[in-house]
Amino acid sequence: MAIINSKLIGIGSYVPDFVLTNDMLEQLVDTNDEWIVKRTGIRERHIAKGMRTWELGFKAAERALQNAGITADKLDMIIVTTCSPDFYSPIEASVIQEKLGAKCAAMDLNTCCSGFVYASDVADSFIKCGKAKTVLVISAETLSRVTDYTDRGTCVLLGDGAGAVVYAATEETDKGILSSYTSSDGSGAEYLYMEALPLEEDPLKADRSYDQSKRFLKMAGAPVVRFTAWAVPQAIDEALHRAGLEASDIDWVVPHQANLRILDVIAKKYNLPMEKIYVNLDRFGNTSSASIPLALDEMRQKGMLHEGQTIVCTGFGGGLTFGAFVIKL
Template identity: 70%
Template sequence: MATIRSLLIGTGSYVPDFVLTNDILEELVDTNDEWIVKRTGIRERRIGPGMTTWQMGVEAGRKALQSAKVPPEEIDMLILSTCTPDTYSPTVSGYVQEALGLKKAAAVDINACCTGFCYASDIADCYIKAGKAKTILVVSAETLHRITDYTDRGTCVLFGDAAGAAVYRACEDENEQSGILSSFMAADGSGADYLYMEALPVEEDPLHSDRKFSEKNRFLKMQGAAVVRFTASAVPHAIDMALQRAGLTAADVDWVVPHQANLRILQIIAQKFGIPNEKIYVNMDRYGNTSSASIPLCLDEMNDKGLLKKGQVIVCTGFGGGLTYGAFVLRL
């Protein structure tokens, strides 16, 4: 029996028009362009006030379908990753499914924070290899400005809004060596409080409690140094495991497409594996940290630039709240 592989056949992305520069942030908090660039590598990010997560997801998903040349009725499943849902019920994926006309598709949301695209791609691969779906659309969409405290200089300089998408299709051709070759997904809940936001007020007695739910409670809070320490060991481990499972080494890798969190973290990856900086794709200088949307946003940008070539080996790796982390190896 031929091995079923999950081929990447299309990419898509969307970013809002408004550019939030470091100069603008200097007017809001005690910071400056030099400080931000030196510590993060970020110069600007996009935000979309008035836009919903599902609206951005629709735009990215539509482009991915066009890129893949797949009509909506051929999509068997939609997996949407987000940590900024417009509604807890119904799912954000339900709105995207309807807007894109995915009449046959099952639709589900997942939240693995910044590792969401890796988790969603792994789930898609499992469904395809199990024969439960042939063509799957993965959408990662985030409106992070809605949970960002623009009085906190430690976090407001990091985050932007974006959506990215990918279409995976089953292939049973014995001669086809492309597709998702391996993956490794993990989490360390002991660090959950390093990066968090409250969803709803938690009270023992909601009818008689004096506790008031502050507007500030809905903002993202981060212990930056602790997160960097975690990723410095977790991300190389995830890449190591994914490469081992694929039977490959770092020397076989053409591109590393990492979550765009902090330039320092990407430098750690390059040093650990001896990968030249030019093989690690970076666009955080223009978009900042867009959580689960960052990896598919990179892939679509690379696709538009003609950087993705048949036969290339790509490692995608994500890390973030949960604390979640993971990597998957893809051959184009």
């Protein structure tokens, strides 16, 4: 039986037009540009005004399909990752499926900032086992809707956007996803979370008012940074080991865009120049699961991606979840 790999054949992205700069944030909360840049590396982020999460995802998906040179009727599966969905039901993937005109399986996946890595692993698994030939992965977030703009520790970090990729089955043994690794540490769940539904002492009572501030994202920064310090190297080490590769084989690391300090840790750990760590969080902030595919599409548009390159993508965040995969273009 021929070996089947999951080849990356299309990438697309979309960000809303409105740009929220650090100077603008000074008018909302006690902060300043110097403080934000020094601690995070972020200068601005895009904010969706009057747009739903599925709309951002749909636009990114259209562009990914166009880049892949295929139509939606060729898809066997659509996976949407988001931690800021518009609905509990219908799911985002079903809404986007209908808008694209696709006739295939569709599902949502929520592992927060690790979502794109997890979804790529799922897509790769379906392709490798023969259940799908072509899978569209969309990562879309409107984090502005769950951001407390009175909390300077979180509101300076988050932005909105979407990225999408198309994976297709190939018998080329030297192309596609070579390995994946995903994991979780639930002991740190309380350090980064958003409450979905209120706890009701009596769900039958008539008055079911809910404190809307509870739905905002809550984060304890220091424990999360400590988590990434061991989780990200573990994920990359294991993904490289499974692929039979060394750090010296890496052409690009495309990480979740959380904090410039974390990205600097990755570079030093693997003795890689920062020029090999793709960074765009200065212009987009932390867009959770959308950050990796958004970065990949920006690299594509700049002509930075070439056949034969080896790329490591790594995600980490709420859950606390983490993971990485190695892909050969």
